[in-house]
Every structure is written in C-alpha cells, then in structure tokens.
Amino acid sequence: MPIRIVIALLIFSLLSSAAVQASLKLPETVKVDPAALTAEPMCDPKISPAWREAQEIDGVKIAASPGCSPDNPAWIAAAVKGTNHVSMDTLMKTGLSPDAIIKTDDLDGDGDPDRIIIKLEIMELNGKSPDFPGLVPTFDIAPGVQPGAWVFAPKTSGMSTENFESVRANPLLRLPSPVIRVEVGDIVQIVLENTHYFPHSIHLHGVDHPFSHGDHAGQDGVPQTSEVELMPGGRRVYEFQARQPGTMFYHCHVQTHTHLAMGLAGMIVVEENRPNNWLQTLNIGAGHVRHSSVAVRENFDQEYDLHYHAMDKELSDIIQKYNDPRLIARDMNQRYDITDSTEDYYTLNGLSYPYTLRESLIIVEPDQKIKLRLLNSGGESIAVHTHGHHATITHYDGVEHNPVAQIMRDVFDMAPAQRLDLKLETVNDGKHSYGEGDWLIHDHREKGITTNGMAEGGSMSSIVYKSYLHDSGLPKVNHFGIDLNKFFTKEYYERRLPVWQDLDEWSSLGSPGGQTGLSAQEQTSLLNGVIGLLIGLVIYLIFAKREQIKQSAIAAVSRLKGAKGSNQK
Amino acid sequence: MIKTTTITFLLAGILAVSSNAIAQQKTNGGAHDHSDHSGHGVNQAPAAAEKQQTEDHSGHDHSSNDQSALDHSAHDHSDTHDISAEQHIDHSAHDTSAQSAEHGDGHHHHHMDHDHIMDHEGTMIMGQNLDKLPSSCKSISEEVEITVRAGRKYSAKFPGTAFAFDQQQWHVKPCSKVTWHFVNEDNIRHQFMMHGLPKYLYKYGMFHLEVTGPKTVTGTIIVPGSDDTFLVHCDISHHMEKGMKAQLVVGKGAENIPSIPGVTPYNINDTYEAENLPKVSDKAEQSAMVRQITSFTNNNFQNYGMMLIGALIGLLCIPLLKKIPLRTKKAD
Numbered sequence: 001m002p003i004r005i006v007i008a009l010l011i012f013s014l015l016s017s018a019a020v021q022a023s024l025k026l027p028e029t030v031k032v033d034p035a036a037l038t039a040e041p042m043c044d045p046k047i048s049p050a051w052r053e054a055q056e057i058d059g060v061k062i063a064a065s066p067g068c069s070p071d072n073p074a075w076i077a078a079a080v081k082g083t084n085h086v087s088m089d090t091l092m093k094t095g096l097s098p099d100a101i102i103k104t105d106d107l108d109g110d111g112d113p114d115r116i117i118i119k120l121e122i123m124e125l126n127g128k129s130p131d132f133p134g135l136v137p138t139f140d141i142a143p144g145v146q147p148g149a150w151v152f153a154p155k156t157s158g159m160s161t162e163n164f165e166s167v168r169a170n171p172l173l174r175l176p177s178p179v180i181r182v183e184v185g186d187i188v189q190i191v192l193e194n195t196h197y198f199p200h201s202i203h204l205h206g207v208d209h210p211f212s213h214g215d216h217a218g219q220d221g222v223p224q225t226s227e228v229e230l231m232p233g234g235r236r237v238y239e240f241q242a243r244q245p246g247t248m249f250y251h252c253h254v255q256t257h258t259h260l261a262m263g264l265a266g267m268i269v270v271e272e273n274r275p276n277n278w279l280q281t282l283n284i285g286a287g288h289v290r291h292s293s294v295a296v297r298e299n300f301d302q303e304y305d306l307h308y309h310a311m312d313k314e315l316s317d318i319i320q321k322y323n324d325p326r327l328i329a330r331d332m333n334q335r336y337d338i339t340d341s342t343e344d345y346y347t348l349n350g351l352s353y354p355y356t357l358r359e360s361l362i363i364v365e366p367d368q369k370i371k372l373r374l375l376n377s378g379g380e381s382i383a384v385h386t387h388g389h390h391a392t393i394t395h396y397d398g399v400e401h402n403p404v405a406q407i408m409r410d411v412f413d414m415a416p417a418q419r420l421d422l423k424l425e426t427v428n429d430g431k432h433s434y435g436e437g438d439w440l441i442h443d444h445r446e447k448g449i450t451t452n453g454m455a456e457g458g459s460m461s462s463i464v465y466k467s468y469l470h471d472s473g474l475p476k477v478n479h480f481g482i483d484l485n486k487f488f489t490k491e492y493y494e495r496r497l498p499v500w501q502d503l504d505e506w507s508s509l510g511s512p513g514g515q516t517g518l519s520a521q522e523q524t525s526l527l528n529g530v531i532g533l534l535i536g537l538v539i540y541l542i543f544a545k546r547e548q549i550k551q552s553a554i555a556a557v558s559r560l561k562g563a564k565g566s567n568q569k
Numbered sequence: 570m571i572k573t574t575t576i577t578f579l580l581a582g583i584l585a586v587s588s589n590a591i592a593q594q595k596t597n598g599g600a601h602d603h604s605d606h607s608g609h610g611v612n613q614a615p616a617a618a619e620k621q622q623t624e625d626h627s628g629h630d631h632s633s634n635d636q637s638a639l640d641h642s643a644h645d646h647s648d649t650h651d652i653s654a655e656q657h658i659d660h661s662a663h664d665t666s667a668q669s670a671e672h673g674d675g676h677h678h679h680h681m682d683h684d685h686i687m688d689h690e691g692t693m694i695m696g697q698n699l700d701k702l703p704s705s706c707k708s709i710s711e712e713v714e715i716t717v718r719a720g721r722k723y724s725a726k727f728p729g730t731a732f733a734f735d736q737q738q739w740h741v742k743p744c745s746k747v748t749w750h751f752v753n754e755d756n757i758r759h760q761f762m763m764h765g766l767p768k769y770l771y772k773y774g775m776f777h778l779e780v781t782g783p784k785t786v787t788g789t790i791i792v793p794g795s796d797d798t799f800l801v802h803c804d805i806s807h808h809m810e811k812g813m814k815a816q817l818v819v820g821k822g823a824e825n826i827p828s829i830p831g832v833t834p835y836n837i838n839d840t841y842e843a844e845n846l847p848k849v850s851d852k853a854e855q856s857a858m859v860r861q862i863t864s865f866t867n868n869n870f871q872n873y874g875m876m877l878i879g880a881l882i883g884l885l886c887i888p889l890l891k892k893i894p895l896r897t898k899k900a901d
Contacts, residue, residue, distance in 0.1 A: 084689065097690075097691035097758070097781075098687065098688070098689050098690060098691050099689065099690050099691055099781075121757070121758070121805075123805075123806040124806045124807045125806070127806070127807055127810065128810070128837075129810055129837070130810055130827075130828045130835040130836060130837050130838070131810075131827060131828055131835075131836050131837070132836065132837070133837065136806075136807075136810070137806055155691070155758070157687070157691050157693065157779070158693070158777075158779070158804075159762075159804045160804055160805055160806040161804070163773075164764065164773055164774075164775065169806075173806060193756065193757040193758065193781070194757060195757045195758065195805050195806070195808070196806075196807070197731030197732070197807060197811045231721070232721050232731050232732065233720060233721035233732065233755035233756060233757055234755075234756050234757070235756035235757065322839045323729075323810055323811070323835070323837070323839055324729040324839045324841075325729065325730075325731050325811060326728075326729055327729075327839055327841070330844070
C-alpha cells in the first residue's frame with residue numbers, strides 16, 4: 001500500500017512539472033475591439049456646416065472658415081454690430097443677453113461707434129453637484145477630459161446648459177475667456193457682473209487704462225492696491241480709453257495664483273483707429289477672426305488669435321471635490337501649494353488635441369500673409385514650434401518691434417503672460433514655408449503635447465494648406481494610412497487603449513492578456529510545496545511503519561547474514 | 570448663578586429655534602399667500618402696481634414675521650423697492666419702454682412671441698400662462714400673488730451656500746392662478762425657473778423669469794389640479810448648487826426635491842473636519858505675567874511628564890537597589 005501511494009505522488013509531481021513546462025509560452029495579445037470604444041464623430045455634429053461659408057448677416061461681412069467647428073456666424077454679427085443693433089432674429093441665435101455688447105456714439109465721426117460696453121459674467125465649468133455624482137455644466141477639453149474651470153463669459157440669456165435634459169454647457173460658456181477687441185480711442189466699459197460664488201476682479205494687463213477712475217474708483221483689479229474684491233452678486237465697471245494698440249491680456253487678480261490657472265484669463269486686442277472700423281468685439285473661443293479690423297485687413301489675408309493656457313489637475317479637482325464654497329476656498333487659498341504644483345492640461349483656445357483640430361487649425365493657402373496673435377497664460381514658459389515655416393515676430397507684448405530688427409524664427413518662446421504677434425508668410429521659398437502640407441504647430445516642451453501626461457494631446461494643432469484639408473474641415477491624413485479615430489475616444493485619454501495596437505495586423509505592440517497559467521514564482525513555490533509534502537509523507541511512513549521497516553531490515557540483514565553464512569558454509 | 574442663567578438662555582434659544590423651524594414650514598402654507606393676495610387685489614396699471622407692490626412687500630414681511638420667519642425683519646428692502654418700482658415690468662407694461670434713457674442708444678429689443686417675452690436688458694418672461702386652464706381643472710380655484718426675492722444676502726442663513734431665494738418653498742391650492750413677482754436684489758442676473766409643468770401648456774414644461782438686478786419681473790401661471798411639487802431654481806452656473814433652489818408645493822404636494830437649503834438634505838454631502846484655527850483663548854493664556862509661567866509649563870510639559878515617569882520608576886527601583894549593595898556586602 002504505502003509504496004503505491006508514494007508512486008502516485010511521484011507521478012503527480014512529474015505531471016505538475018510538465019505543466020510548468022507548458023505555461024512558459026507568453027500570454028496572447030488582446031486587441032481592443034473598436035466597437036467597445038466610446039467613439040465620437042471627429043467633427044461635432046451639432047455645428048452646422050453652413051456656418052463655414054462666407055456670409056453676410058445684418059450687413060456684417062463674415063469670412064469663410066472651413067474648419068469643422070467654425071464660430072457661430074450670429075455671434076460674429078452680434079459682436080460686430082453690438083447686441084443693441086443686431087436684429088432680434090440674429091440675437092436669438094446667439095444666446096447672448098441683449099445688453100451683452102452695447103455700441104453707441106460715433107464720437108469722432110469716422111463711421112464707427114466709440115462707446116463700447118462689454119458685459120462679462122463668471123461661470124464655472126465641470127464643478128461638483130450636490131444632486132448627482134456627475135459634473136455640471138460639462139465642458140470637454142478633449143474626449144472625456146473635464147477639468148474644473150472658471151471663465152469670463154459674455155453675458156448670456158437663459159440656461160447655463162444646452163437645454164433642460166443636458167448637462168453640457170451652453171456653447172457661450174467655454175474655455176478660454178473670450179478675446180475682446182476694441183479700437184484706440186474707444187471709451188470702453190468692461191462691466192463685470194460677478195455671477196460666481198467667489199470674489200473676483202479684472203486686471204487689464206498691457207491695456208492703457210487709468211489706475212483710478214472718477215466714477216468707478218480703482219481700475220487695476222488688484223485687491224492689494226486699487227480696489228477691494230468684487231463679491232458674488234456684485235457689479236463693477238472698468239473704464240478706459242486706450243491710446244496705444246496691441247495684443248494684450250486680461251485676467252482676474254484675486255488670488256491670482258489659482259484664479260488665473262482656473263481659466264479667468266483672456267486676450268484683449270486694442271486695434272488701430274481707422275474709419276468705419278466695426279470690430280468683432282468678442283471672438284468667442286478665440287481662433288480664426290472672421291471679421292478682422294480695417295488695419296489688419298490692410299496688411300494681412302487672415303488673422304488668428306492663439307491663446308495658450310495650462311491647468312493643474314490638483315487645483316481644478318478642488319471644485320469637483322467639494323460643493324461648499326467655504327471648503328473650496330479653504331483648499332484653494334490655504335492648502336493648495338502652487339510651489340509644489342505641476343501643470344497637467346495644456347490647451348490652445350481652451351481645447352486640447354484632438355479637439356484643437358476641430359477649431360484651432362490655421363487654414364492657409366500659398367502666398368498668403370497671416371497674422372497670428374499668441375498669448376501664453378500658463379504658469380510656465382512655452383516654446384511654440386511651427387513645422388515647415390519660419391514666421392516673423394512683429395510685436396512683443398503689443399509693442400511693435402523695430403521693423404529693420406525684426407527676426408524670423410521657428411520656435412517662439414513665450415514667458416507667462418507674454419504676447420507675440422507673428423507674420424506667417426506661406427511663400428514656398430524654403431525659409432518662410434517649405435511648401436504645402438499639414439504642418440504641426442506645437443509647444444516643443446514635450447509635456448505640452450500631452451493631456452495629463454498622455455500623448456497625443458495638449459496644445460498641438462496644425463497649419464494646414466487647403467489642398468490638405470478634407471471637406472469635413474479636418475486635415476486629410478488617410479491617404480498616408482493614418483487613422484485619427486482613436487484620439488476621438490475617451491478610453492484613449494483614460495489610458496485604456498494601447499497606443500500602437502493598430503500599427504500592424506497582429507498587434508505586435510498591443511496589450512498582452514493576463515497570465516493564463518501560473519507565474520514562474522508561483523510555479524516554483526508550488527513545486528516546493530509538493531516536494532515538502534512528499535518528504536513529509538515519507539517521514540510519516542517511515543515513522544508509522546518503523547516496526548515493519550525494522551523487521552524487514554532485520555530480516556534483510558539476517559537474510560544477508562544467512563547468505564553470507566551459507567557462503568561461508 | 571451664572572451657570573443657571575446661561576443654561577436657561579440656551580434652553581430658551583433651542584426652544585425658539587425649534588419652534589421657528591416648525592412654524593416656518595407652516596408659514597409657507599395658505600394663510601401667508603392669502604395675505605399676499607388680499608394685499609394686492611385689483612391692479613393692472615403699472616403705476617398702481619408699483620405702489621401696491623411696495624405695500625405688498627411690507628405686508629408680506631409682517632405676515633411672515635407674525636408667523637415666525639424672524640429673519641425677514643432683518644432685511645431692509647426699501648432701496649430695491651424704489652428701483653423695482655421704476656423699472657417694474659409685467660405683461661401689460663412691456664410694450665411701452667420707459668427705460669430708453671439708460672443707454673442712450675434708442676435701439677430697443679422687445680422680443681415677443683406667444684410664450685417668450687424679452688426686453689432690451691434681457692428681462693425675460695417665458696412660458697407665461699394667463700388663461701389656459703389645465704385639463705385637470707374645471708375653474709381657477711384662487712388667484713394668488715407671491716413675491717420672491719433673490720439675492721446673495723438670503724444665503725446668509727444657510728452656511729455653505731452663496732445665493733438663495735428669500736423662501737425655499739411656497740404652497741398653493743391646485744388650479745390656482747399664481748402671479749410671481751420676482752425681485753432680484755443682486756447686481757447680476759438671476760432666474761426663477763420652474764420645471765415639470767404640463768408640457769401641453771408650457772413649452773418644455775417650463776416657466777421662466779429672468780432679470781438683472783436690482784429689478785423686478787412679473788409672470789403668471791395656472792398650476793395643475795393634482796397634488797404635485799415643482800422644482801424652482803436659478804440655472805446660472807452653480808447658483809442652484811450653491812443654494813438658489815426651492816419648490817412650489819401644489820395642494821398636498823408630491824415627493825420633496827433634494828438639496829433645498831433648510832428644507833431637504835443634499836444627495837451628496839461634503840465631508841467636514843474641524844480645523845486648527847487660531848483662538849483668542851490661545852492668545853489670552855500667553856498674556857502678561859501668566860505668560861512666563863504658563864509658557865514654561867507648556868513648553869516643558871513633556872519634560873515634566875518624563876521627569877514624573879522617571880521619578881516613579883526610580884521609586885519602584887528602590888527595593889531592587891537596596892538589594893544590590895547588600896549582596897555585594899555579603900560577597901565581601
């Protein structure tokens with residue numbers, strides 16, 4: 001009997017070691033089925049393709065904008081004429097409050113209004129709700145990426161969401177804060193109506209404004225020098241009459257180290273004074289300027305506002321962690337330490353790649369002159385690289401650089417709050433341009449092309465020649481076998497989609513499946529266990545059958561002795 | 570003596586608060602609305618309405634005071650009354666714009682269609698219903714006028730909020746015709762937005778008043794004939810989340826709406842922890858002559874403790890120590 005057991009155990013151990021041999025083959029590659037992904041259309045289907053065409057609304061000429069998400073033409077008409085002059089029909093298509101942009105009084109008699117009132121509200125995006133676990137109102141900077149943010153928004157009318165059923169933000173409530181355009185000599189009132197639950201202010205960085213105004217007191221927006229914080233529910237007027245043109249910057253100066261990064265920062269452009277200069281007072285969402293000023297049209301074929309921004313996840317998470325304003329204030333003001341912070345989201349005109357493809361492409365044709373206005377409102381310097389082009393820096397911080405000393409570069413470094421005006425010439429001479437194509441424009445600090453560390457993301461966009469633009473408004477890339485669909489899924493930015501799985505047919509760099517058998521370590525420990533068991537059994541058997549063993553040993557010995565004896569005999 | 574008086578004060582306070590709370594829920598019942606109604610009566614001409622409204626507000630305050638909502642008396646509404654009186658907007662006053670001087674532009678928008686009225690400042694009335702009876706009603710049961718005030722200051726009584734209405738719920742009878750006077754006392758936009766009304770009468774089931782303050786807007790609805798509870802809120806980003814939320818209870822009402830300040834709890838609550846904030850008592854201890862002594866003891870408390878433990882150990886060790894020299898002596 002015992003011998004049989006021992007034999008059985010030996011066979012078992014042999015078999016198990018054979019199994020160890022079999023599982024040495026590595027796991028199979030598991031390919032993510034595209035059907036399992038939350039695929040978004042590459043172009044936002046809510047935006048009408050008719051918006052791309054050149055058109056005229058209420059007498060306002062609006063240039064064509066062939067990208068897939070152009071600005072609502074009604075916004076442009078209302079911004080040019082003022083919400084007080086545009087037709088009611090157009091105004092109803094904007095969602096703007098009828099007093100959002102009020103233009104009156106041609107003071108210098110040159111055919112354009114010179115008293116401009118711009119009303120701004122402050123809106124929260126992607127904040128916490130006490131009613132349900134989601135965020136409200138939502139604004140995606142990339143598929144499924146919803147950092148908490150605050151923005152200056154043009155004064156709107158009605159709901160903050162698209163409609164009662166949706167939690168998606170009203171299209172007027174978005175990153176970045178809108179680009180403001182005024183003319184030299186205009187008497188401008190920026191009226192801040194603080195609809196937010198925290199105190200705020202506006203500082204007009206670079207814009208010629210009086211430190212203090214007789215009717216409106218302090219004007220510099222700084223709670224330590226010129227004015228107290230504007231509390232929730234309050235209104236404050238910032239009035240100025242700029243004497244110098246240039247690309248400038250406006251932002252909240254209350255707890256600036258957090259409020260600026262939260263999104264309370266925008267570009268403000270003071271345009272040169274010209275007759276009949278009806279400006280597009282707001283460029284909502286920045287990007288392509290479809291109704292440029294007279295001065296810009298004199299020298300350029302096109303104009304783009306490019307607002308680079310960066311946000312810290314640790315900071316933007318605070319408004320998603322708490323609903324109580326006191327707790328948000330505590331965490332932002334006393335606990336968040338910007339000296340230990342790192343930026344996680346890099347945006348161009350409020351969005352990260354691939355959404356930058358929808359609305360921040362610089363769409364060009366050969367032999368054009370394009371004016372690019374760049375603002376860096378992030379906390380670190382950036383280095384914007386234009387593939388295939390060298391552009392000329394014409395203005396630093398709104399001031400024209402000596403024309404004979406102007407230089408051409410292909411990397412444009414911008415300190416925080418810095419503005420650069422660039423002249424991009426699409427002349428195929430090997431210097432200004434290397435020819436037609438879909439040329440990347442991106443921050444060359446490599447983290448600038450990531451979204452929370454996940455590439456491809458960040459503030460990357462393209463300078464696209466029309467011959468490389470698809471009818472949909474996106475760059476033509478499929479003729480190179482490129483498929484951008486994977487970027488239009490939230491799973492990609494959740495880091496759940498292997499980046500290279502579709503590069504070849506057998507997904508050589510796809511995701512390995514889980515271990516089917518046991519791992520090498522588990523196998524050895526199991527084997528050791530089996531051996532231990534065997535040794536134990538043997539010892540037990542020896543112990544239990546010690547009498548038998550003794551006797552059989554004696555018997556064997558005696559047999560041997562007997563044998564010897566017999567031999568001796 | 571001092572202790573007993575404080576205790577009695579505390580007890581009185583607790584009683585007052587609890588009776589307040591109970592009474593406040595009752596306040597919102599019919600009696601209060603009736604007083605509003607009777608105070609308003611028959612006015613259609615805007616000028617009359619202005620005066621009436623001012624009187625109505627005071628009447629409103631008193632009636633609620635009588636019934637316990639003490640917090641109302643603390644607010645002085647007179648300043649906003651003046652403005653709301655001048656700029657009062659209702660359906661009848663709408664067509665003749667009396668505010669043309671304000672921007673000096675002479676261009677005025679007055680958007681009007683069946684259920685959407687908007688003036689040049691964005692004052693808006695949507696989903697108004699003056700005469701269409703809900704199918705569940707044979708006739709209008711009563712006509713009620715309710716004044717709703719909106720502003721940051723009303724959030725003061727609800728810690729952890731930023732905006733609020735002056736009341737968090739209103740009670741009306743089924744089939745009643747309710748005229749809402751929405752008084753925005755802030756310098757920004759606020760909304761009085763009601764959801765869940767019958768869609769055959771109200772587009773999207775909504776009734777909506779919107780106005781940039783300080784100003785008043787007025788609109789009328791006829792509520793359905795069955796018991797129900799309707800959400801009222803301001804839809805400006807995070808105004809509802811931060812306190813501007815209420816409910817209209819028709820008849821006995823239906824299920825309560827969550828996260829209405831002082832009425833219903835939040836569905837999702839924040840977690841709170843006590844913070845180490847500086848206290849006056851910390852400072853008082855460190856003052857004058859006491860300071861030297863106490864700071865010494867405070868700073869050396871640990872040392873003293875250790876010293877005490879050391880002394881105890883020493884005492885316990887005495888018998889052992891005694892034995893050691895004895896043994897050595899013996900050894901000698």
